[in-house]
Amino acid sequence: xxxxxxxxxxxxxxxxxxxxxxxxxxxxxxxxxxxxxxxxxxxxxxxxxxxxxxxxxxxxxxxxxxxxxxxxxxxxxxxxxxxxxxxxxxxxxxxxxxxxxxxxxxxxxxxxxxxxxxxxxxxxxxxxxxxxxxxxxxxxxxxxxxxxxxxxxxxxx
Amino acid sequence: xxxxxxxxxxxxxxxxxxxxxxxxxxxxxxxxxxxxxxxxxxxxxxxxxxxxxxxxxxxxxxxxxxxxxxxxxxxxxxxxxxxxxxxxxxxxxxxxxxxxxxxxxxxxxxxxxxxxxxxxxxxxxxxxxxxxxxxxxxxxxxxxxxxxxxxxxxxxxxxxxxxxxxxxxxxxxxxxxxxxxxxxxxxxxxxxxxxxxxxxxxxxxxxxxxxxxxxxxxxxxxxxxxxxxxxxxxxxxxxxxxxxxxxxxxxxxxxxxxxxxxxxxxxxxxxxxxxxxxxxxxxxxxxxxxxxxxxxxxxxxxxxxxxxxxxxxxxxxxxxxxxxxxxxxxxxxxxxxxxxxxxxxxxxxxxxxxxxxxxxxxxxxxxxxxxxxxxxxxxxxxxxxxxxxxxxxxxxxxxxxxxxx
Numbered sequence: 001x002x003x004x005x006x007x008x009x010x011x012x013x014x015x016x017x018x019x020x021x022x023x024x025x026x027x028x029x030x031x032x033x034x035x036x037x038x039x040x041x042x043x044x045x046x047x048x049x050x051x052x053x054x055x056x057x058x059x060x061x062x063x064x065x066x067x068x069x070x071x072x073x074x075x076x077x078x079x080x081x082x083x084x085x086x087x088x089x090x091x092x093x094x095x096x097x098x099x100x101x102x103x104x105x106x107x108x109x110x111x112x113x114x115x116x117x118x119x120x121x122x123x124x125x126x127x128x129x130x131x132x133x134x135x136x137x138x139x140x141x142x143x144x145x146x147x148x149x150x151x152x153x154x155x156x157x
Numbered sequence: 158x159x160x161x162x163x164x165x166x167x168x169x170x171x172x173x174x175x176x177x178x179x180x181x182x183x184x185x186x187x188x189x190x191x192x193x194x195x196x197x198x199x200x201x202x203x204x205x206x207x208x209x210x211x212x213x214x215x216x217x218x219x220x221x222x223x224x225x226x227x228x229x230x231x232x233x234x235x236x237x238x239x240x241x242x243x244x245x246x247x248x249x250x251x252x253x254x255x256x257x258x259x260x261x262x263x264x265x266x267x268x269x270x271x272x273x274x275x276x277x278x279x280x281x282x283x284x285x286x287x288x289x290x291x292x293x294x295x296x297x298x299x300x301x302x303x304x305x306x307x308x309x310x311x312x313x314x315x316x317x318x319x320x321x322x323x324x325x326x327x328x329x330x331x332x333x334x335x336x337x338x339x340x341x342x343x344x345x346x347x348x349x350x351x352x353x354x355x356x357x358x359x360x361x362x363x364x365x366x367x368x369x370x371x372x373x374x375x376x377x378x379x380x381x382x383x384x385x386x387x388x389x390x391x392x393x394x395x396x397x398x399x400x401x402x403x404x405x406x407x408x409x410x411x412x413x414x415x416x417x418x419x420x421x422x423x424x425x426x427x428x429x430x431x432x433x434x435x436x437x438x439x440x441x442x443x444x445x446x447x448x449x450x451x452x453x454x455x456x457x458x459x460x461x462x463x464x465x466x467x468x469x470x471x472x473x474x475x476x477x478x479x480x481x482x483x484x485x486x487x488x489x490x491x492x493x494x495x496x497x498x499x500x501x502x503x504x505x506x507x508x509x510x511x512x513x514x515x516x517x518x519x520x521x522x523x524x525x526x527x528x529x530x531x532x533x534x535x536x537x538x539x540x541x542x543x544x545x546x547x548x549x550x551x552x553x554x555x556x557x558x559x560x561x562x
Contacts, residue, residue, distance in 0.1 A: 106532060130561055131216070
């Protein structure tokens with residue numbers, strides 16, 4: 001079954017779209033992380049996706065590239081949803097920040113950084129959000145043990 | 158210590174800054190900071206010049222935990238996300254897993270889920286307005302609303318067996334059916350809720366003090382609200398009629414007649430009014446659902462999804478095997494990923510689940526509505542008075558459990 005939105009994407013970014021699927025009706029575009037920013041801008045400006053509903057990541061260890069950045073967009077004008085995914089290598093865990101397009105990406109990206117250690121380039125204030133500053137490691141990575149203990153941190157001055 | 162501080166870009170301290178501004182801590186333990194949130198303020202006199210909202214004090218590793226347990230074991234954890242509207246979380250989670258498996262529950266189950274979601278929305282809004290009024294010194298209203306909430310909690314207690322932690326849904330169904338005289342109980346409870354609501358309405362809505370504290374405070378424009386991914390009452394107060402129940406109806410919401418209240422100013426007073434009206438609409442939905450409530454089973458018929466009844470387990474080998482498989486390994490959705498959104502008390506509550514075909518989710522992500530809202534708090538309080546943070550923060554309705562998971 002052909003899908004208008006996914007076809008538009010393939011036609012617009014023929015070199016960057018790696019795959020598309022629509023499992024259970026959730027339309028998904030998987031594209032190279034280099035194209036994330038321009039694809040997001042295209043979504044926002046030309047296709048009318050005004051909401052960045054969610055931005056998160058997932059760890060697929062031991063697969064390489066191990067991380068995947070997952071964004072959910074919503075268009076209130078057309079009442080339509082789209083998922084955008086970018087594979088991110090563990091050795092080079094950096095991706096462009098969407099804060100220039102959506103202010104709300106700020107906290108979502110901070111959380112993704114906190115939990116997975118993915119660095120967002122161009123983010124104005126990238127620091128941990130749920131964990132504290134002295135926390136070691138990134139808890140949602142698959143190689144972070146479930147019951148790992150953290151070292152004690154000294155009192156603040 | 159030097160190295161760790163380098164990670165923090167803003168170098169905050171409690172000393173007075175050069176140009177007469179001062180750094181002030183609001184929280185983490187502050188009576189108006191529901192739960193524990195710290196707002197670091199830079200104030201110029203009484204005005205907020207800059208702020209930094211620091212969260213994470215209630216982080217429990219919900220997502221990590223769920224990656225290590227079976228799908229049905231996650232349900233009690235979802236109660237603890239938004240603990241004033243736990244049933245919406247239960248329903249949202251169950252819907253997400255069911256979408257992943259490609260199954261649909263019987264009609265009666267869907268109606269009951271709608272009823273319970275709306276009751277939860279009532280408790281959520283009652284708590285929000287009540288606590289907000291209390292923090293602005295309208296203590297009587299708090300008791301009116303909390304008494305009404307308690308009545309609804311008794312109702313959900315009678316249905317699910319728990320006031321705040323019902324864990325009512327299962328993948329493919331519910332833990333139990335409604336009690337036999339549920340419709341009568343609901344009618345009685347609603348009578349009391351309506352009375353208390355109208356009392357609170359009379360005390361607050363046209364109250365000069367309350368109005369002045371809320372009106373034109375914590376303003377946010379349409380454009381900013383969208384840019385911050387606001388949803389729920391906070392978005393609707395700006396005039397955008399976006400509600401997941403209307404936009405992408407799940408369950409049987411398309412069969413009911415209800416309105417989506419919107420504000421125009423995007424300030425705290427509009428958020429208060431939107432919540433007040435939404436409660437009335439929720440009661441409308443529950444009454445319609447009770448009138449339409451069909452009979453029949455509440456659970457999906459497939460024993461690969463839902464535990465077979467005890468008589469079957471004791472007398473039938475297939476049911477016994479299904480019981481063991483489900484208890485030890487859990488339901489096994491096929492490989493894939495889904496995102497399911499429901500309208501929570503504060504806005505769009507989304508569950509993103511990735512399955513690798515085993516009994517526990519590979520990745521379970523919750524999109525908590527108040528995460529985006531709290532992210533926008535800094536902008537909403539900027540330029541306002543310190544005392545107004547309380548009303549803005551109250552109307553954001555930050556719930557630590559879902560914010561920090």
